[in-house]
Amino acid sequence: MEPVTILLAEDEGLLLTEFEQALTDAGFGVVAVTSGIKAIKHLNAAEPCMHGVVTDIRFREPPDGWDVARVAREIDPETAVVYISGDSAPDWASKGVPNSIMLEKPFAMAQLVTAISQLLNDRSPPS
Amino acid sequence: MEPVTILLAEDEGLLLTEFEQALTDAGFGVVAVTSGIKAIKHLNAAEPCMHGVVTDIRFREPPDGWDVARVAREIDPETAVVYISGDSAPDWASKGVPNSIMLEKPFAMAQLVTAISQLLNDRSPPS
Amino acid sequence: MEPVTILLAEDEGLLLTEFEQALTDAGFGVVAVTSGIKAIKHLNAAEPCMHGVVTDIRFREPPDGWDVARVAREIDPETAVVYISGDSAPDWASKGVPNSIMLEKPFAMAQLVTAISQLLNDRSPPS
Amino acid sequence: MEPVTILLAEDEGLLLTEFEQALTDAGFGVVAVTSGIKAIKHLNAAEPCMHGVVTDIRFREPPDGWDVARVAREIDPETAVVYISGDSAPDWASKGVPNSIMLEKPFAMAQLVTAISQLLNDRSPPS
Amino acid sequence: MEPVTILLAEDEGLLLTEFEQALTDAGFGVVAVTSGIKAIKHLNAAEPCMHGVVTDIRFREPPDGWDVARVAREIDPETAVVYISGDSAPDWASKGVPNSIMLEKPFAMAQLVTAISQLLNDRSPPS
Amino acid sequence: MEPVTILLAEDEGLLLTEFEQALTDAGFGVVAVTSGIKAIKHLNAAEPCMHGVVTDIRFREPPDGWDVARVAREIDPETAVVYISGDSAPDWASKGVPNSIMLEKPFAMAQLVTAISQLLNDRSPPS
Numbered sequence: 133m134e135p136v137t138i139l140l141a142e143d144e145g146l147l148l149t150e151f152e153q154a155l156t157d158a159g160f161g162v163v164a165v166t167s168g169i170k171a172i173k174h175l176n177a178a179e180p181c182m183h184g185v186v187t188d189i190r191f192r193e194p195p196d197g198w199d200v201a202r203v204a205r206e207i208d209p210e211t212a213v214v215y216i217s218g219d220s221a222p223d224w225a226s227k228g229v230p231n232s233i234m235l236e237k238p239f240a241m242a243q244l245v246t247a248i249s250q251l252l253n254d255r256s257p258p259s
Numbered sequence: 260m261e262p263v264t265i266l267l268a269e270d271e272g273l274l275l276t277e278f279e280q281a282l283t284d285a286g287f288g289v290v291a292v293t294s295g296i297k298a299i300k301h302l303n304a305a306e307p308c309m310h311g312v313v314t315d316i317r318f319r320e321p322p323d324g325w326d327v328a329r330v331a332r333e334i335d336p337e338t339a340v341v342y343i344s345g346d347s348a349p350d351w352a353s354k355g356v357p358n359s360i361m362l363e364k365p366f367a368m369a370q371l372v373t374a375i376s377q378l379l380n381d382r383s384p385p386s
Numbered sequence: 387m388e389p390v391t392i393l394l395a396e397d398e399g400l401l402l403t404e405f406e407q408a409l410t411d412a413g414f415g416v417v418a419v420t421s422g423i424k425a426i427k428h429l430n431a432a433e434p435c436m437h438g439v440v441t442d443i444r445f446r447e448p449p450d451g452w453d454v455a456r457v458a459r460e461i462d463p464e465t466a467v468v469y470i471s472g473d474s475a476p477d478w479a480s481k482g483v484p485n486s487i488m489l490e491k492p493f494a495m496a497q498l499v500t501a502i503s504q505l506l507n508d509r510s511p512p513s
Numbered sequence: 514m515e516p517v518t519i520l521l522a523e524d525e526g527l528l529l530t531e532f533e534q535a536l537t538d539a540g541f542g543v544v545a546v547t548s549g550i551k552a553i554k555h556l557n558a559a560e561p562c563m564h565g566v567v568t569d570i571r572f573r574e575p576p577d578g579w580d581v582a583r584v585a586r587e588i589d590p591e592t593a594v595v596y597i598s599g600d601s602a603p604d605w606a607s608k609g610v611p612n613s614i615m616l617e618k619p620f621a622m623a624q625l626v627t628a629i630s631q632l633l634n635d636r637s638p639p640s
Numbered sequence: 641m642e643p644v645t646i647l648l649a650e651d652e653g654l655l656l657t658e659f660e661q662a663l664t665d666a667g668f669g670v671v672a673v674t675s676g677i678k679a680i681k682h683l684n685a686a687e688p689c690m691h692g693v694v695t696d697i698r699f700r701e702p703p704d705g706w707d708v709a710r711v712a713r714e715i716d717p718e719t720a721v722v723y724i725s726g727d728s729a730p731d732w733a734s735k736g737v738p739n740s741i742m743l744e745k746p747f748a749m750a751q752l753v754t755a756i757s758q759l760l761n762d763r764s765p766p767s
Numbered sequence: 768m769e770p771v772t773i774l775l776a777e778d779e780g781l782l783l784t785e786f787e788q789a790l791t792d793a794g795f796g797v798v799a800v801t802s803g804i805k806a807i808k809h810l811n812a813a814e815p816c817m818h819g820v821v822t823d824i825r826f827r828e829p830p831d832g833w834d835v836a837r838v839a840r841e842i843d844p845e846t847a848v849v850y851i852s853g854d855s856a857p858d859w860a861s862k863g864v865p866n867s868i869m870l871e872k873p874f875a876m877a878q879l880v881t882a883i884s885q886l887l888n889d890r891s892p893p894s
Contacts, residue, residue, distance in 0.1 A: 240795045242884045249748070369502075667877050758881055
């Protein structure tokens with residue numbers, strides 16, 4: 133099988149590496165970027181579109197992770213979305229997209245893998 | 260018991276009346292408004308804050324229903340949100356808030372009452 | 387709004403009347419039939435297709451309710467399905483369709499209305 | 514069909530009447546009692562056992578509503594349980610039983626009916 | 641502890657090996673077969689019965705994966721069922737069993753492990 | 768990131784080691800104890816409080832695992848709770864806490880990791 137591709141956007145290098153490793157070990161193909169701008173550029177260029185997005189909320193400059201997820205869902209309403217944040221979790225109720233998961237730091241790598249897997253598994257088959 | 264109060268925003272008069280009647284019969288207190296502007300004005304003024312919001316998406320002028328829900332959730336992250344729409348349902352995946360329900364027209368009044376009841380019942384008790 | 391239409395198949399006259407009344411009071415449009423044959427005939431002829439199916443399992447002759455639900459889902463994979471049964475509930479795990487609800491007799495009319503409403507509300511918006 | 518029977522335990526007379534009316538209108542058979550002692554007496558005597566329990570938390574004397582629910586589940590692990598409370602909701606996480614719903618006052622009658630219906634509908638069919 | 645046993649039916653050798661490895665690494669005992677016939681033979685002979693089934697839909701000859709799952713559920717209504725398919729996913733709504741998961745290719749191995757784990761964890765304890 | 772910490776209480780040494788290894792490999796920090804007494808001592812002393820509890824039901828002396836979970840939820844109502852048991856599973860419906868998972872032996876290590884991850888991911892973000 134070709135890989136299921138996840139776009140991973142995180143601007144802290146150590147975390148980016150740790151998350152990428154966990155997702156790769158779990159069998160996902162990962163496109164790792166370090167800003168919201170690059171994330172949106174990749175989403176717009178990806179062919180076929182990404183199956184899921186794992187995104188930090190705050191980057192050094194806009195767009196933020198809330199924007200990244202909205203763009204991903206405009207391109208494909210079925211995209212699995214996992215937000216990662218240390219202090220933006222309370223905004224999830226007003227700024228998040230439906231059927232997404234907010235992982236607050238700290239979390240274990242198994243939580244990240246379970247979150248994205250569960251969201252992908254819950255997508256309704258095409259009709 | 261004092262009533263549970265729902266803000267209902269719908270600009271078509273006949274529908275507004277039908278929805279208000281259904282919610283009132285179900286035991287809810289209803290504040291009915293006919294535009295997004297009035298909805299947001301009420302949300303900001305309500306004391307205590309509204310328990311839920313039932314909102315159409317498109318009004319004659321901005322803000323739209325997506326904005327209404329975001330404001331409601333900024334004020335109270337636990338607000339129950341039900342969107343009503345004829346043709347904006349596909350945007351729910353990118354513009355809706357988490358743990359909300361999109362009711363596409365047509366729907367039966369029981370679906371509206373069940374939707375808002377279920378969302379209110381699912382809110383986690385305060386800790 | 388035009389009504390949301392539910393196909394109701396039940397061969398006991400008293401129950402058929404009671405269920406039809408409960409669904410109508412809840413705001414649904416109901417097409418009531420007394421056999422699996424008539425149910426499938428209606429499903430094939432309905433234009434637009436039915437939004438939901440409430441079906442007894444056993445009729446005096448085949449097809450049974452399991453067949454009715456399968457045909458409904460072949461026509462529209464999003465159809466809400468509620469099975470009603472006195473003694474066929476254990477077969478639900480092997481003969482039912484996914485995302486359906488089995489109501490075992492006895493049940494209250496509110497359970498029927500909640501079941502069909504919840505299934506309709508959970509259908510993912512079109513993308 | 515014979516009725517689905519719900520045990521309702523609430524010591525404020527006006528609320529007891531209001532809840533009993535809502536459940537009866539929804540098609541349930543209701544056994545209404547005004548204390549935890551009477552609730553447990555009824556649970557132990559009921560033949561066949563009650564399908565669901567709607568109970569206040571605090572009564573004038575012990576046992577409390579947490580006890581009532583535990584006894585109901587010891588008799589029938591599938592019993593639907595809805596707790597009603599003004600100020601005991603925070604204890605639900607440590608004192609409630611699994612797969613139960615806590616309704617905090619105030620709530621609309623539709624929330625009570627939806628809660629008990631949803632719990633009854635979610636019970637797995639017997640195997 | 642003795643292992644939890646999963647029946648895995650897949651007729652492409654490379655995929656069979658990959659799935660078997662992923663499930664074994666996750667701690668499951670796996671019985672791997674290459675056809676629907678062999679799958680059903682194993683289900684009928686297994687003592688005690690299999691805890692879960694992971695099955696491809698199409699095999700070189702009947703029975704297909706829909707049949708395999710139905711037989712598994714007739715033997716044990718609590719069996720966890722995961723379907724795997726490239727192009728049969730749209731039929732899940734009419735041919736699948738309730739409380740099952742359809743994994744469409746491509747998927748990551750973590751999705752397979754999460755799917756079967758989640759289904760096993762959701763089974764209600766015996767009463 | 769600092770680790771997410773799970774309290775693991777199990778009195779059989781081989782199982783304790785196996786569970787600890789699985790949770791550690793999944794990225795969790797684990798505090799392993801061999802009795803209910805020690806578990807409750809750790810819960811009361813932990814600063815900050817434990818994110819989750821994985822507990823056997825029966826220990827050589829009281830308190831049992833039901834008590835451990837109740838204490839954990841009194842300290843933090845959001846604590847993720849997974850019970851492990853060979854023969855106490857039927858009591859979960861009356862003695863368990865809400866939003867907990869009962870894992871009956873035998874189970875695969877992936878089920879344990881998925882259970883605790885899913886419960887942690889489902890906790891509502893703070894508001």
